Amino acid sequence: MSKANKAKGQEKGRFTVSALTFAEMPRNNLSEVAFMGRSNAGKSSLINALLGVKVAHTSSTPGRTQRINFFAMPSWYIVDLPGFGYAKTSKAQRQRFGQAVEEYLTTRQALVAGVLIQDVRRDPEDEEQMVVAWADSRNILLIVAASKMDRLNRREQAERHRALEVQYGRPVHLISSRTGEGLDQIKAAIRGLGLTF
Numbered sequence: 001m002s003k004a005n006k007a008k009g010q011e012k013g014r015f016t017v018s019a020l021t022f023a024e025m026p027r028n029n030l031s032e033v034a035f036m037g038r039s040n041a042g043k044s045s046l047i048n049a050l051l052g053v054k055v056a057h058t059s060s061t062p063g064r065t066q067r068i069n070f071f072a073m074p075s076w077y078i079v080d081l082p083g084f085g086y087a088k089t090s091k092a093q094r095q096r097f098g099q100a101v102e103e104y105l106t107t108r109q110a111l112v113a114g115v116l117i118q119d120v121r122r123d124p125e126d127e128e129q130m131v132v133a134w135a136d137s138r139n140i141l142l143i144v145a146a147s148k149m150d151r152l153n154r155r156e157q158a159e160r161h162r163a164l165e166v167q168y169g170r171p172v173h174l175i176s177s178r179t180g181e182g183l184d185q186i187k188a189a190i191r192g193l194g195l196t197f
């Protein structure tokens with residue numbers, strides 16, 4: 001990371017804490033927005049693109065994020081969660097962070113919104129539907145982002161957009177962390193909660 005980027009990162013979104021237990025998580029009760037989705041969907045890339053600086057680890061190898069990572073924003077946190085649906089991590093390891101994520105999602109009081117990221121080329125599966133049901137049951141705002149739109153042409157984008165909105169039964173934002181398309185919509189939705197970038 002260049003010096004300039006590092007300085008920018010410190011000013012904008014700072015890697016703060018990497019946790020697996022509540023004891024390791026921030027205790028200042030600031031609001032948290034969790035980025036969720038299948039492994040390799042592009043969660044960490046979206047966080048970096050929103051911040052304009054590489055703070056979250058990304059990789060073409062799924063299962064890169066194995067802890068709950070908190071990035072400090074002005075008076076709130078972006079939370080990067082390990083991806084679901086990845087089978088190659090050892091079972092013991094998966095159980096460890098799986099439990100941590102479940103506990104986080106079901107009981108964390110500071111959690112005010114979720115951003116569900118899914119590859120625009122895929123259809124939602126059980127795990128995505130569970131996230132939707134979870135958000136509804138906890139009354140948490142869920143922003144759905146369909147990632148990697150740069151992989152499709154305009155016509156395919158429109159088709160997938162329609163199909164995904166029908167399947168989710170709610171608005172879906174098409175985004176690309178590579179080109180920056182759609183990121184303003186995600187920022188606007190988060191700003192709607194009174195959280196600033």
Ligand SMILES: Nc1nc2c(ncn2[C@@H]2O[C@H](COP(=O)(O)OP(=O)(O)OP(=O)(O)O)[C@@H](O)[C@H]2O)c(=O)[nH]1
Pocket residue numbers: 037038039040041042043044045046057058059060061062063064065066081082083084147148149150151175176177178179
């Ligand atoms: N073309 C394209 N590739 C993307 C985009 N976003 C992410 N990727 C690629 O997708 C792969 C996975 O991205 P990550 O951001 O590491 O995914 P993740 O959801 O954090 O994955 P885990 O940490 O394993 O759960 C990487 O090779 C990224 O470069 C995008 O908008 N467009």
Ligand SMILES: [Mg+2]
Pocket residue numbers: 043044045057058064065080083
């Ligand atoms: Mg990641």
